[in-house]
Amino acid sequence: MMLVNHLVVSLTGWHALSQSGVLPELANVEPWTYSLVALGTALPDIDHPDSTIGSRVKWFSWPIRILFGHRNITHSIVAMTALAYMVNLEPLLISVAFGYLLHLVGDWFTPAGLKLFWPAQRVYRSPLTIPTNSIAEYLFVWGSSALALTALHTA
Ligand SMILES: [Zn+2]
Known part of the structure; x- marks a missing residue:
């Protein structure tokens, strides 16, 4: 999934979560938390030196790429566990973790899927997958986000 589409999903999701009242502690999130969601x-x-974030920190990105490969450790339960540990230390990181988690959900919808239990090599993907950077990806992401926002603000 393209970063712009990952961002639409995560930022819409963060907005919906904070506005829906499902989690009272997120009812009035500060606007700047959206940038932490975007970072997450x-x-x-970051495991891809040519990605938007990886290209900005190639000195960090290349070693991860060489040691672990793309869509392996950073797209697995290993990374999510580390993130959950950090959220436990600093609750503010919940917005980073939220963005991170929704990135993985987005990649689950791609044909490449996720090695969720890396280093196990089994790939998990949605029964319905959407090719990365296809028209279908843009239609699905922007369409479902528009529907979600419309539903949220007309309820
Ligand atoms: Zn990814």
Whole structure:
């Protein structure tokens, strides 16, 4: 999934979560938390030196790529466990973790899927997958986000 589409999903999701009242502690999130969600959304692809985030920190990105490969450790339960541990230390990181998690959900919808239990090599993907950077990806992401926002604000 393209970063712009990951961002649409995560930022819409963060807005919906905070506005829906499902989690009272997130009812009045500060506007700047959206930038932490965006950071968390970009973070999993730090394992790719040509990704938006990886290209900015190639000195960090290349070693991860060489040691673990793309869409392996950063797209697995290993990374999510580390993130959950950090959220436990600093609750503010919940917005980063939210963006990170929704990136993985987005990649689950791609044909490449996720090695969720890396280093196990089994790939998990949605029964319905959407090719990355296809028209279908843009229609699905922008369409479902528009519907979600419409539903949220007309309820
Ligand atoms: Zn990814």
